[in-house]
Amino acid sequence: MRTIRLFPLELGRLLRSRMTWLVILLAVLSPAAGLTLYQPAYADTMLSLYLADPALAGGAAGGILFGLLTIFELDRAGRSRVDLLTDAVISPLSMALARLSALMAAAALTAGLAALAWLPASRALIGAVFTGSDYALAYLLFFGLALPLSILAAGAAYQFTRRADLSLVLFAAFAGLSFTVWADDWQLCWLNPNVWAMSDDFSNFRLFRCVAYMRLTWLAALAGLWSISYLCIRRYGKGLLGSLARCARRAYRPAIALLLLACSGAACAAQPFYDDSNPDLTAMELYELESAEQVVFLERTIQVFPDTSAGTVAGRAVYRFQNASGQPRTICFGVNPGYSLSARANGAQVSAVRSGYEESNMALWEVAIPGDQTVELELEYGGFPKDWNISSTTQGDPEISGTYLCLENQNLAPYLLNVLPGEAGYPTTVEITLPAAMTAVPFGSSDAEVTAEAEDGARTWRYTCNSLGGILYAGDYIREDIEAGGITIQFYYGRKHRAVMEAAGAADAVKAVVDYCAGHYGPLSFGAGGALKLVQSRVAGGGYATDGASLLDEADFTAANLGDAGKGAGAGEVMIHELVHQWWGLGNMFDVPEEGSPWSAEGLTVYTTYRIVKELYGEAYAQEHYADQWRREVEDYYLNFYVRHPEYLEKLPQEERLTISNSLSQVRRYCEMPLKLLRAEALVGGEEAMDQILHDLFNREIDYTYPYLTYQDFLDACGLTEEALDLG
């Protein structure tokens, strides 16, 4: 009660201090560092660039500033000897609680002010994909919660040591750990959470949950630590231990501290986000299990019920097996380690045991089936899916929300590990019930159809496929069917991205690219069956393709990327560039050349973009906006001091060296290589000859032991040497 009464008083005093307002001002301004100096979210989505980075930078800087303010404030009472007066009036313990509350309130005020101050700028920079909920949560979790953690840590350091200098050293070391030794551990980096990307077009709930979990775990830990330091507040002229012994006489005080620490420890140990898969990535134990003798897979039916508000999955999978052995057998499944599982075989409960071994984001479950000739094995599974621990620094998957979900293999249903297929392969029927706004998109040649609609609008989708695994996307998608290149392109993109896609002429770009590339290089191998799904995914760090479907990473279609003049003269042309990657980059993978080589998927992609633009808008336009620009860039490149004297580049500090070398690499890939291709085009006899060479390369027989298109492959196909394409 006393602390509650003291709180407004102490807050009022704190807010009369110039130092407090200086700290608040600097903390409010600190998100600016995220636009320039400190950009831990390295994805190119608009929310990564203009929300995550500023909020993270603000949180880190604000946290440090509030840590310093805490030490300053706690020390000044003793330094200025005001504590002689206050301690004679109230207990220093009550005062410590009041000071902590006041600092926390100042931190909350700062977070609120920062969020308000940056709202207009963020809104303008992020553009059409801005949403208030993402903004509020980012400022709460990335920025806001860093401040109380710092206050607790710094306050504990001071209360233990009662020395400002020592507290500063301890706090600096603790903050430093977060940026160095602990930086790659998502649970330990308390000040700078692992946020590599935020989705513009879809949701970020998994990411927010991860960060919130980490922050709250630390909040409990530091609150516990602070509570212990609170017991050590010096009283009655006693030292640390004497004060602790006296203060701990009231048992509830140490009990609260220990409870908080225990909660934190338990939360840390029982974190629900990442699995304990075998860290040996070459381990293949789950894929080398001995097959169940004389057991054959017949078919399976999967029903999945995602809870999009909780981010969980509940499912029921019915497997039918033929068991010719007449003996009970053990069937092994790889199940997402976050799921639990129960099993019934032919209507009777059977044993389902989790072995404890995890590999490749799968927990091994062993299910006993009876010796009946035909076994219908019904598995009920569900839970909060865990991600593979190797992805712990790239948080955000598997996202399950009301606007997006991606369920891959063992996340969708238990993955059968030790049963051979029958003659029909692995016939599978999948049903998934989704909120009204979501469209199910099986990643492959299957098409999902709505089979039922509930009163609340939830729809059940069904599709069939023939595989053990499978990937299912669902989201608030817009679908456009585009006839191009002799096939139907089903173009799925997020509804939130509609304005950007329309402004970039996405549908026209798809048609132009598919027509051109299919006509000149040949159809995509994964566009079989007369249809190809182009599915925009939540930011994932790249795309991939399978038979009948190809993925477009949303990061390639942001307003910022579509405005990248290096890739195209306008948004529509950058869209063309990104779609050309379906042929050069995805349809044909490129090897990673040695440093200094211009060879990459970008060179052929930029060249092809130039060719398409030339066809669409004429030679003069393409010359002006592409070839002439490449020449200018390359001329500057060859004059660059560090290109002529690379030995000096090595002498620069690492950060500067990386900045320069990345910039030079960009020119090599986006300008030098296309120019070399133009020269090659001239040397081989013109555009038609080059188109034929590229056609042949695109359709070459792939060596699956090394499936990459190399520079040497290209030179050999052209009958040229590397020197012949020298532009110097």
Add this chain to the structure above:
Amino acid sequence: MQINIQNVSMTYPNGKQALKDLSLDLRSPSLVGLLGPNGAGKSTLMKLLVAALLPTDGSIRVDGTPLARAERQYKARLGYLPQDFGLFDELTAVQFLDYMAALKGLREPKEAIRNAVCAVGLEEKAHARIRTLSGGQRQRVGIAQALLGDPALLIFDEPTVGLDPEERIRFRTLFSHTAQDRLVLLSTHIIEDVQSVCDQIVVLDRGRALFAGTPAELIHTAEGHVGAFWERDAARTQQLHITARVNTAQGIRCRAVADALPPYVQPEEPSLEDAYLYLISREAV
């Protein structure tokens, strides 16, 4: 209010024994002067009385209740001015007093602040930032905060340090007036302050109470032990404790205390300072 200090000893963690078996009875209304040389244990006693320290032995009872058991209630009745206190420089005097009033949980803080400001004569600087105040004005803010809420017990440690003579007289009067209905404990080196206003005196030396009583009683102990002499007449001064030397036209006139005055020393009426010095010198022998 009645404070019983019973057989209190205080030994610091470094082994220094600051108080030894001290017993005192203090009850209101009274203005108690606490005298003693440096290191006598005055500050330790004050810290014990404001619950900043716990005695290693003995007990302190306030109105019959052990202090440790009723610390919160006790502090609510306490006004304390330590010797080397500090203030929040960014606040004005009134803001600081408001802060202290709120800490004390006063129900009518504005009136209490107004009264305290008037009592210490700080009206003109009431709304000035503390960082702009002189040393004497800061001292007045300190005294004002102690007076807030009319506490039943006031403890002042060297309250008139930094004040000019006129202010000292004013504050003596204030302390005297304040002590009419409460207990005021005044620790000072300025005997004059004590002499003029205190009705009780406690003399501490090396952790022990040498004297506790009225100023008259203290003076009485020195009767026949104070005298004056010409320095030139003194053959040996070893047995005397010289308390003052004054240059006059006839030579240097000395004032001294001693258990037995030598023949060349003419007895004088003792002052409180003489009595105090006599007490201390006697203890030192």
